[in-house]
Amino acid sequence: MKFHLYRITINSKHIYRFLNNTKEIKIRDITFNQNGNDSLASFTINSSDFNTVTGIAKDNNIKIINVHEFGLYKKITHSFFIKLAATFAIFFILFIVISTQFIWKITINGNYSYTQKEILDYVRCLNVTEGVLKNKVNCENIEKNIRENYNDISWVCAEIKGTNLIIHIKENYITEIAKKESRPYNIVSKYSGKIQSIVVRKGTPLVKKNQYVHKNQILIKGVTDVADESGQKLYSVITGSDGDILGKIKFNYNDQIPVKHKYKIYNSSKTYYIPFIKNYRWHIKSKKNKDIEYSESKIKFFENYYFPIGFGKYVSKDYTIKTANYSKKQAEKVLSSKLNNKLAILEQKGYKILAKNVRIVRKKEFYQYKGDVICILPVGKVQYIKDSTLNKIKQEKESVEQTTADR
Template sequence: MILSLWKYMQGYVVIQVRGYSPERFINLCANKNIYIWNVRKISEGYVFCISGKAFFMLSPIAKKTKCRVKILEKVGLPFKFLRVKKRKYFFYGLLFSIASVILLSFFVWRIEIDGNLNYTNEEITAYLAQQNITIGSLKPKIKCSELDDQLLSHFNKTMWVSSELVGTKLIIHIREGVESEIIVDNKKPCDMIATKKGTVVSIITRTGTPLVKQGDEVEKDAILVSGTLEIKELTEIKAVEFTHSDADIFIRTKHPYSDTLEYQYIDKQYIKEKEKKDKAFQLFHFKINVLKPNMKAFRYDTVEKQTQIEPIKNFYLPIYFTTTTYMPFEEVEKVYSPEQAKEILTQRLILHMKKLEENNIQILSNDVIFKEDKKSFIASGSIYVIEKNGDIKFFDETIRRQEYNEYFTEEDGDTP
């Protein structure tokens, strides 16, 4: 192994010897201590390897033995350098390319986001831009742990965020859940009030005084759990304390629902035979169109497919190839039949109820009805649900205390 590497570093040639006496040629090489190896006999003489330096000692031997020497192959570093020297501009270009790739490896050239459903890629990348994290940002300036905390804080419906730098790519993994609760001071006294009108289905109170029970009808803004604790002895109030109310309250209520679909609509009919494509090359922000078709005579939609150069896995470069398909169309006025309109509105209603269920709202029933108008088909009614209710409302402890002045005498004035 070491000997083979040494031969490669020194450089050697594979030659063919033919003529009057090739055997004598080989013997004379041995007599003159010229090292040869891998000797093979062929129909027209011999083939063997010899160092590049020793090759120039073969001319007298060839004349003496009346043999001809032909170089079949040049192997080793010296010959590689000779080739490069002849192509110096290629060599300089190669060095420039290597240096450019090394330099580009210090930047982010691709941002990928996965797991996001409630928030679009555009919303997240816009926020990243506010934090000065964009395509072309320096990798050392991106602190993934800090970025995770910022994303969790800004996007309330995220339960977990993990970002990582892989090659020249920034990957942001997101797991979404229910909207994060706003952090409040749980030591500050407050009541819990109803946010909607409805019927109490269940109430589990952890702190505070419940003012309603199962089956009670409540109005919007009614106090469900009071932050006032009356400490009694039998029926007599001995002291009053104030606390931060906390409870799980579920009420049966209704959500108004309304949706409209106009009978007349515009249908796009695409003209397949008129479709045209444009290919473009982009380096950083500089874009060159190979041939942009003339589509002035048509109204058209475009579909763009962009491919980013990735010479090595996860090592993206700011080089893009884009194919744009221009799809001309004609607009044709059409009219939904009542059956079609009802089916579309029904599917919209089902989708709306699914979204409610995704937010942990239990659907009981609905009384949505469909009716025809002169120009449109209308769905209207209510969706009856059971949902968690109750919002905190802070109160001024001093004002609330005035309602119980008779219980705060000089003797118990220190009562909290």
């Protein structure tokens, strides 16, 4: 089938004059037929010659009796379903182009002690939510606020890929305090224990390795004394303090669970898939003896191009509640698992677990898991220097300078 053609009909008495004026145009399939008293001539031309042919006919006063358009082009442009598909494709492309200007997904990577919900809730407090324009998102501001709000998050990187805002974090207690504080301060001990190592970047160290320290004892002083040639103190200067101090600390651990406990036996479940748009979702309400588990999946194009539409998966589970007593072995397994999870988080943050001496004891209606855990961890914390001390140091220095000037 030809792509785009026209079948033109004129009076047959003009056909030879018409052909003489259109020698450079490809005219084919010439036929003659009778329509009542009129003798007609019909011929076919390409669509690219249509304007030229109609112009020649007008210049020579040749009346075009009929024009019939045919070919694949007409089938495409005149088909309802093809028009509908083309319209849908245009709107779909517009939808994609407009949607890619917004953030439709926020992803948190690298968290283990903080939940996804906890960090996402904080990010949303910064007016960064699904549906915000990408050019309104300040990644540097997000990084700064997260670092300031979470002391044990030492590194943050926010980036936009497609319509996905990805926030990478690194949790670690071993951080440089000086990066987070601007006021003059000393570094004091958070715990009582033995100093395992001390690295001083700024300030005056007041403790040594293997020295036992008490809670709130000054480890690195943010004030340094200036002495004369004989070693006698002249005055003090505020140098600030910064460093990493690790201590060997023994923690008391105590946890318990009741002997009698309730547990669920699930009988049947039903699954529902419900579409959602942006933040508008229809929720299935939980009923008595029924749990609702919800998860959702957003439609995406390639890896990071999410759209504001998707499907929510609801799993409704019926259950009955039973009551039973823990045996000592079962209780120890539950309590030990809780302790191991807590220790795993500490290890991921840079703590080194040296020993755990914990045992289980039954006390009437409870199982108690009690003992101590020994670990190596950062022990330094900030203690601001009092304003009265700062003023005293300032006055002391001014007095010495005045005495020197008088001499």
